[in-house]
Amino acid sequence: MIEVKNLYKSFDGEMVLKDISATFESGIINQIIGKSGSGKTVLMKSIIGLFPIDSGQILYQERNLPNMNRNELKLLHQEVGMLFQGAALFDSMTVIENVMFPLEMFSKKSKQEMIERARFCLERVNLQPDTVSPLFPSEISGGMQKRVAIARAIALNPKYLFCDEPNSGLDPVTALVIDRLIEEITQEYNITTIINTHDMNSIMEIGAHIIFIEKGTKAWEGSKEEIFTANNEALEDFVFASNLYKKIRKTQQKTKNN
Amino acid sequence: MLGLDTLGRYVVLMKRTFTKPDNWRMFGRQLPREMVKLGVDSIGIIIIISIFMGAIMLMQTILNTESPFIPRYSNGLILRDTMLLEFASSIMSLLLAGKVGSNIASEIGTMRITEQIDALEIMGVNSANYLILPKVIGLILCMPVLVTLSVFCGLLGGLGIAVLTDMIPMADFIYGIQYAFIPYYFTYSIIKSLFFGFIIASVSSFYGYYAYGGALDVGRASTNAVVNSSIAILLMNIILTRILLT
Incomplete structure (x- = not known):
C-alpha cells in the first residue's frame, strides 16, 4: 500500500x-x-x-x-517496477538481456537461474522466449516492447x-x-x-x-x-x-x- | 551565473559518477566494451589523419625552412617534436572530441529522452555511475595507446615523404627524428592525453545526461559537448604546458 x-x-x-x-x-x-x-x-x-x-x-x-x-x-x-510510456527498453541490449538486467544488477542468482527467471517472465507476458530473446527492441513491435517492459518490471518480484x-x-x-x-x-x-x-x-x-x-x-x-x-x-x-x-x-x- | 550553474551541475554529476559501482561484474563487462567503442574504433581515423598530417607537416617544414644555415635533418627533428608535444596529444584530442564526444553525448542524450535513464534510476541503479564511469575510465586507458600510435603514424607519414619524394634524403630524416631526443616529451604527451581523455568523456557525458526534449535537443547536446570539450581541452593544454614544461 x-x-x-x-x-x-x-x-x-x-x-x-x-x-x-x-x-x-x-x-x-x-x-x-x-x-x-x-x-x-x-x-x-x-x-x-x-x-x-x-x-x-x-x-x-x-x-x-x-x-x-x-x-x-x-x-x-x-x-519498484515501472512501465514507461515508450517502454524505455535499453536499445543496446537484446530482449533477454533487458529482462535479465535488474537480476544481474541486484540478485545473487547464477547465470542459469537468471536466464530461467527471464524466460519465465517473458512467458508470463505471453511472449515466446525462444523467438524474442535474441531480438533487439527495435526489431519487435510496440505492443511486444510493452510486454518486454512488463517482464523486466516484474523480474525482481516488485511490490x-x-x-x-x-x-x-x-x-x-x-x-x-x-x-x-x-x-x-x-x-x-x-x-x-x-x-x-x-x-x-x-x-x-x-x-x-x-x-x-x-x-x-x-x-x-x-x-x-x-x-x-x-x-x-x-x-x-x-x-x-x-x-x-x-x-x-x-x-x-x-x-x-x- | 549560467556558467557557474553549469559548472556546479557538472561537479555534482562527477561526484555521482565517481562512486563505487553498484555491481563490479557489470562494470567489468562494460569497461572493455567502452574501450572498444571509444578507443579501438577510433584507431582507423587516427592512423589516417596522423599519417597525412605527418607527411604534410614535413613537406611544409622543408618548403618553409630552406636555408643553408639550417641543417636538413632539423626537418625530421621538428616533425618529431611537433608530433610529440602538440599534435599527437592536443590536436588528436580535439579530433576525438568531435568523433567520440558527439557519440557519447548522443548516446546518453537519447537514453535520457527515451526515459532509459529514468528506468535505470527506478531500478535503483546509479545511472551516472553505470553509464559514465566506464566511458571515462575506458577513454583514459585508451588515450596513451592512441597518442603513441599517432606519434608513430605521423613519423611514418614523414618517412613516406622521404622515401617517395626527393625533398629530404632518407638518412637526414632518420637522423633528424633521433637527434636530441628528450624522453620527457613523450611522458608530457601521455600526461596531457590522460587529462584530455577525462575531459572528452566527462564533458560529453554531462551534456548528454542533461539533454531534454526531443531529437533536435539531442543534436544540440551533441554540438555543445563537442564545442565545450574542445574549449576545455585548449584551456587545459595551456595550464598543463605551463605546469609541465616551464
Missing part, C-alpha cells in the same frame, strides 16, 4: 500539485487520470521519487519517501508497479491485452499498481480505484462504476469528451427518466 498525504510540488515557483492525498491499495488497479498537462505524470514521478516534492508525505508501508537517504531510496527502488500511459501508441486490441496483463499480474502477485492514463477504454476496463487530477488538484476519487454518475463538471468534460460516452450518458438519462 502507498499513502500520499498533503503532497505539494512546484517547478520554478509555479505550483503544479496542490494538497494531493490518496491511498493506493495493493491487489487492485489504481489509476491516476486527467487531461494532458493536468499534473498526473508529475504526481506519479513524485510518488516514485524521480521529482523531489515541496512538502507532504509519501508512505510506502510506513516508510516516508521524502525522508529517505540515497541508500534507502535505492533499496526501495529495487521493490509496487507504476505504469505511465501503458496504452499510448497501441491499437485498441493490443491496448486491451496490455491492460488485462497488468491487471492479472497485479492480482496474481498482490502488487500495488498505479497507472497513469487518459484512455477511457482502459479506465472502464480495469479501473478499480480512480483519482481524477484537474489543474494539479485531486478533483474526484472513486471507481469505474461511479465515474458516469459523478457530480463533477471537470470530470464530466473529461469522461464525456467522446461521442460514444455522450451517447451512453443520454441512454442512461433516458432510462433514469423512464
Whole structure:
C-alpha cells in the first residue's frame, strides 16, 4: 500500500500539485487520470521519487519517501517496477538481456537461474522466449516492447508497479491485452499498481480505484462504476469528451427518466 | 551565473559518477566494451589523419625552412617534436572530441529522452555511475595507446615523404627524428592525453545526461559537448604546458 498525504510540488515557483492525498491499495488497479498537462505524470514521478516534492508525505508501508537517504531510496527502488510510456527498453541490449538486467544488477542468482527467471517472465507476458530473446527492441513491435517492459518490471518480484500511459501508441486490441496483463499480474502477485492514463477504454476496463487530477488538484476519487454518475463538471468534460460516452450518458438519462 | 550553474551541475554529476559501482561484474563487462567503442574504433581515423598530417607537416617544414644555415635533418627533428608535444596529444584530442564526444553525448542524450535513464534510476541503479564511469575510465586507458600510435603514424607519414619524394634524403630524416631526443616529451604527451581523455568523456557525458526534449535537443547536446570539450581541452593544454614544461 502507498499513502500520499498533503503532497505539494512546484517547478520554478509555479505550483503544479496542490494538497494531493490518496491511498493506493495493493491487489487492485489504481489509476491516476486527467487531461494532458493536468499534473498526473508529475504526481506519479513524485510518488516514485524521480521529482523531489515541496512538502507532504509519501508512505510506502510506513516508510516516508521524502525522508529517505540515497541508500534507502535505492533499496526501495529495487521493490519498484515501472512501465514507461515508450517502454524505455535499453536499445543496446537484446530482449533477454533487458529482462535479465535488474537480476544481474541486484540478485545473487547464477547465470542459469537468471536466464530461467527471464524466460519465465517473458512467458508470463505471453511472449515466446525462444523467438524474442535474441531480438533487439527495435526489431519487435510496440505492443511486444510493452510486454518486454512488463517482464523486466516484474523480474525482481516488485511490490509496487507504476505504469505511465501503458496504452499510448497501441491499437485498441493490443491496448486491451496490455491492460488485462497488468491487471492479472497485479492480482496474481498482490502488487500495488498505479497507472497513469487518459484512455477511457482502459479506465472502464480495469479501473478499480480512480483519482481524477484537474489543474494539479485531486478533483474526484472513486471507481469505474461511479465515474458516469459523478457530480463533477471537470470530470464530466473529461469522461464525456467522446461521442460514444455522450451517447451512453443520454441512454442512461433516458432510462433514469423512464 | 549560467556558467557557474553549469559548472556546479557538472561537479555534482562527477561526484555521482565517481562512486563505487553498484555491481563490479557489470562494470567489468562494460569497461572493455567502452574501450572498444571509444578507443579501438577510433584507431582507423587516427592512423589516417596522423599519417597525412605527418607527411604534410614535413613537406611544409622543408618548403618553409630552406636555408643553408639550417641543417636538413632539423626537418625530421621538428616533425618529431611537433608530433610529440602538440599534435599527437592536443590536436588528436580535439579530433576525438568531435568523433567520440558527439557519440557519447548522443548516446546518453537519447537514453535520457527515451526515459532509459529514468528506468535505470527506478531500478535503483546509479545511472551516472553505470553509464559514465566506464566511458571515462575506458577513454583514459585508451588515450596513451592512441597518442603513441599517432606519434608513430605521423613519423611514418614523414618517412613516406622521404622515401617517395626527393625533398629530404632518407638518412637526414632518420637522423633528424633521433637527434636530441628528450624522453620527457613523450611522458608530457601521455600526461596531457590522460587529462584530455577525462575531459572528452566527462564533458560529453554531462551534456548528454542533461539533454531534454526531443531529437533536435539531442543534436544540440551533441554540438555543445563537442564545442565545450574542445574549449576545455585548449584551456587545459595551456595550464598543463605551463605546469609541465616551464
